[in-house]
Amino acid sequence: MPVTKELIEILACPKCKGDVHINEKGDGLVCDKCKLMYPIKDDIPVMLIDEAVKLN
Amino acid sequence: MNIESVEKVYSNYSGVYDLIFGKLFESGRERGIELLELTEDDNILEVGVGTGLSLPFYPRNCRIMGVDLSGKMLEEAEKKVRENRFNNVKLIKMDATKMEFEDNSFDSIMAAYFISTVPEPVKVVHELKRVCRKGGRIVFLNHFMSRNRFIAGFEKVISPLCCRIGFRTDLNLYELLDETALKINTEEKANLLNYWKIVQCINNK
Numbered sequence: 001m002p003v004t005k006e007l008i009e010i011l012a013c014p015k016c017k018g019d020v021h022i023n024e025k026g027d028g029l030v031c032d033k034c035k036l037m038y039p040i041k042d043d044i045p046v047m048l049i050d051e052a053v054k055l056n
Numbered sequence: 057m058n059i060e061s062v063e064k065v066y067s068n069y070s071g072v073y074d075l076i077f078g079k080l081f082e083s084g085r086e087r088g089i090e091l092l093e094l095t096e097d098d099n100i101l102e103v104g105v106g107t108g109l110s111l112p113f114y115p116r117n118c119r120i121m122g123v124d125l126s127g128k129m130l131e132e133a134e135k136k137v138r139e140n141r142f143n144n145v146k147l148i149k150m151d152a153t154k155m156e157f158e159d160n161s162f163d164s165i166m167a168a169y170f171i172s173t174v175p176e177p178v179k180v181v182h183e184l185k186r187v188c189r190k191g192g193r194i195v196f197l198n199h200f201m202s203r204n205r206f207i208a209g210f211e212k213v214i215s216p217l218c219c220r221i222g223f224r225t226d227l228n229l230y231e232l233l234d235e236t237a238l239k240i241n242t243e244e245k246a247n248l249l250n251y252w253k254i255v256q257c258i259n260n261k
Contacts, residue, residue, distance in 0.1 A: 046149040
């Protein structure tokens with residue numbers, strides 16, 4: 001199942017519990033506040049701080 | 057047993073897990089889902105969804121959210137979702153001790169062969185209570201430490217061994233539920249040799 005709007009609505013950033021949004025490429029969920037990207041691997045969002053990518 | 061080692065064990069398992077555990081635990085999964093007492097449009101959470109062996113047993117008119125800590129196991133589950141077009145299933149890699157869901161997000165929760173694999177079961181049960189609505193069903197399908205003192209002693213001895221293959225045998229269900237103030241509604245035996253138990257709780261919050 002691709003990551004849908006509905007799914008993004010119920011997900012929060014594991015760090016700050018704020019909203020996340022999908023990035024342009026569609027391969028990650030971004031928390032603007034924490035500047036972290038949670039990767040989407042094989043349509044599965046990985047909502048773990050340890051596996052998040054830091055954004056500049 | 058820490059969370060990294062649990063993830064590693066199950067990631068190594070992912071390719072063969074269905075072969076080993078598929079048929080053996082199937083009847084328990086089916087009965088466990090019956091005990092969720094689902095109605096149309098229910099939102100269900102399955103913690104420790106693994107390779108998705110329970111997914112075929114859920115009614116298609118319910119929404120299922122499956123979480124697991126092992127990415128490899130989830131990849132297997134995702135394959136099942138695609139092959140069977142389970143459009144009502146969503147999968148997320150998440151830590152069950154701190155889930156990214158709001159309070160009362162789900163009508164019922166399934167924990168099949170899961171609670172004995174986590175390093176912090178008390179934390180997990182508190183999280184399950186938080187994300188499940190009041191009055192919702194929480195079903196545990198698991199092997200729990202025997203009430204028989206002789207067998208319980210034996211299980212304690214073999215527990216470190218079982219840790220190495222990814223689960224423990226000395227989890228005491230009654231202590232766990234006592235500690236988390238979750239009450240048992242029904243309890244029955246499941247699977248081969250009746251070694252496993254299905255426990256249905258009603259979330260009292």
